Amino acid sequence: MKYGVTRDYVIGLEFVTGTGDLVRVGRRTAKGVVGYDLVGLLVGSEGTLGIITEITVKLRPLRDPERTIAGYFPDLVSAGRAVTAVAAAGLTPSALELVDRTCLQAVDDWKNMGLSTEADTVLLGRIDTPGAQGDAEAALMEQVFSDSGAGFAVVSSDPQEAELLFAARRLAYPALERLGDVLTEDVCVPKSQVAPVLAEIQAIAARHDTVIANIAHAGDGNLHPLLITQPGDAAARERAQLAFHEIIDVALAAGGTVTGEHGVGLLKMDGLHAELSAPVVELHRAIKSAMDPAGILNPGKVFRAHG
Amino acid sequence: MKYGVTRDYVIGLEFVTGTGDLVRVGRRTAKGVVGYDLVGLLVGSEGTLGIITEITVKLRPLRDPERTIAGYFPDLVSAGRAVTAVAAAGLTPSALELVDRTCLQAVDDWKNMGLSTEADTVLLGRIDTPGAQGDAEAALMEQVFSDSGAGFAVVSSDPQEAELLFAARRLAYPALERLGDVLTEDVCVPKSQVAPVLAEIQAIAARHDTVIANIAHAGDGNLHPLLITQPGDAAARERAQLAFHEIIDVALAAGGTVTGEHGVGLLKMDGLHAELSAPVVELHRAIKSAMDPAGILNPGKVFRAHG
Structure with a gap:
């Protein structure tokens, strides 16, 4: 981050x-x-x-060692509020990741890490500011987590414990893939909008009877709702598609973008046309024509070639 | 930086x-x-x-207070070597500026700051890493300056003194304008090439009998040789033009660019065509046509419209 x-x-x-x-x-x-x-x-x-x-x-010098700050929240939305509060406190963590209950449970079912008994939603922050100021920033983040409703917040003094928490974050996606087909969202919203958009995503999941797990590069406002369906269940797949498009609408209404990092390809082409105005799409077409006059470079991707 | x-x-x-x-x-x-x-x-x-x-x-949180490290060097090239050595030491200063003897003299003649009696070339570094690590980095930069040939190097403990040094840096350009017409270069070279390119610039100045003062955002390798001529001296102006173009050739040969920050306009149009290959210029023309089909947006600038 x-x-x-x-x-x-x-x-x-x-x-x-x-x-x-x-x-x-x-x-x-x-x-x-x-x-x-x-x-x-x-x-x-x-x-x-x-x-x-x-x-x-370009390269950077090797980074300084990081401190890990874990916050265990009783629900998704209070974790989202903590993300906004971290930014408002003037902190610039090197990482601020979110893992929700569905992901924790899936990791536990697979790896028996015992995480899901302790929290509904986990925030994992990292601070690499050196020395006493870094210690102070880590303590401030812990305080912000507590003030935002975390039942438990701690600056980890144990590198192995910290590594375990981030391992759970990394395992979330493959753990969910064990549960069914995963449709991955990638919306990014302003930091101030993380909590309300997470609340909307929960409402969308309920409305469309769809399991939506959430991991997020939360500090960037980059959310990855993961929509899970059972292979062969066409009705569930259709509900998930509706939910997918509603999440995009919610992100755009919040001042966000349909893709924070994954790109457009075919999956987000409708989203691109929802996000960009017609004249901006025309600029894309003009640039594409200018640089690829024969139309031979990955044709048919990213945006529709004609209006 | x-x-x-x-x-x-x-x-x-x-x-x-x-x-x-x-x-x-x-x-x-x-x-x-x-x-x-x-x-x-x-x-x-x-x-x-x-x-x-x-x-x-996008905005950043307010920065931490900075330490200023000054190095007084006996010549331009040893200051250039110090710039490369700072990068090689793994330091990322918030600023690393260079002011040469001609600039120091011009500032002194105007503002009587007494700088030119103390140094041929001054490097001004700033470190904003907080706490003890910042102190250690500042001490390391001071050591790197000394090891690179500075006759005097110091971490300034006096904010007023530090501010005075940066004031001299900011006054260099207007001070030089009091001496004649100033033709401003803006080449940028890899950090490893700062010293040899500064040596070449000195040689070019001598060869074309042209006064060339040097200020630089040295830490970025962004050099601002300032070519000074007397108004009305057409022969001197012509020599300065030759020097100007030779500096561009030297920068390109060193793996640099003709403009680090000022842009192209008309002054660097020849330089752009020297730097960019013909097919890349064609891409520029194609994009220009795509986005400005009527050719009404600042026409005739940056690159030649036709080959």
């Missing part, structure tokens, strides 16, 4: 254009503003503007 | 397109990957792709 996303580190590219040229764009320097930012245009274009053959990234 | 450049903070834009639409692109969220990065494409396009009418920026 503190250090941004991969695209922030891509400073140069080599790629094959739609007309068959092998070109190099970007730079090797810390700064540079010569011409259009074609690196940024290519990153996230999902193969529709060129085929990337080499990537130049 | 530590926190990147303004473009890294622009996450949303409203702009008027070349076809007269008022559009909104980007996001209000921490992350988002829906469609092409039109925000990044517009930032730095110098008015050639749209007229920006509103900008959404």
Whole structure:
């Protein structure tokens, strides 16, 4: 969360254009503003503007050790409120992850980690500010968790315990896949909207009789509701699809985006057209035509070619 | 230096397109990957792709207090070596600025600050890491300055003194303008190339009998050689132009870019065509045509419209 996303580190590219040229764009320097930012245009274009053959990234020095702060919340929404409160307290954690009861239960059923008996929803924060100030920030986050309704909040003094908690976070997705087919959402909302959007997601799950588990890169407002259906249950699949689209509508109404990190492909194409205005889609079409005049680069993906 | 450049903070834009639409692109969220990065494409396009009418920026918490580390070097090139050594030591200063003898002298002649008697070239570093680790990093930078040849290096314990040094840095440009016409360079080179490129700039100054003062956002490798000529001296102006273009050639040969932050406009148009390959310029033309089909947005700037 503190250090941004991969695209922030891509400073140069080599790629094959739609007309068959092998070109190099970007730079090797810390700064540079010569011409259009074609690196940024290519990153996230999902193969529709060129085929990337080499990537130049900038590096950071190795990070400082982190402290882990765990908060055990009685419900999803109070955990969401804590996320907003962490930002409001001026904290910039290196990570702030959310794992809900359904995920904890699925991990426990698989790995017997004993997490689901202790919390409905877990927030896992990390602080890598060095020294006494880092200790103070970790203590502040613990306090913010408590003030936001956590039944239990602690700065972990045990690296193995902290690692176990993050292992549970990482195991959530494969654990859920053991339960059925998983349809993965990827909406991202303003930090102030995390709690109300999580509440809406719960209401959508109830309304459509669909199991929705939640993991989230919560500190970024990047939510991953995971809609679970049983293979072969077409009616359940249809209900999940309705829920999926309602979550998108809720995220957009909250000032969010349909995809925080996974991209559009085919799955979020309707979402893209819901999020972007018609003239902005026209700009996409114009740029696509300009860079891929023959229409041979990953055709039919990301946005509809015609209105 | 530590926190990147303004473009890294622009996450949303409203702009008027070349076809007269008022559009909104980007996001209000921490992350988002829906469609092409039109925000990044517009930032730095110098008015050639749209007229920006509103900008959404992300904010950071207020920064921690900084320590200032000053290094007084006997020559430009040893200061340049110190810049590379700071990066190699794993330090990420919040600022690392360079001011050379010509600038110090010009500031002294104007403001009587007494700087030019103490150093040929000054490096000013800042560290905002909190607490004891920040103190250790500042001490390490002081040591790196000394090891790189500084005759005097110190972590300033006096905020007023530190402010005075940065005031001299800020006054350098207006002080030089009192000496004549100033032609401002803006090349940016890899951090490893700062010292050799500064040596080449000195050689170019001597070869073309041109006064070249140097200020630099040195930690980013962003150099601002300032070529000074007397108004009306056409021969000197011509020599300065030759020097200007040779500096660009040197920067490109070192793996750098012709413009680190100022942009292209008309002044660096030749430089852009030297830096970018013909197919990359063609991509610029294609994108320009796509987004400004009537050619009405700041026409004739940044790159030549035809090959």
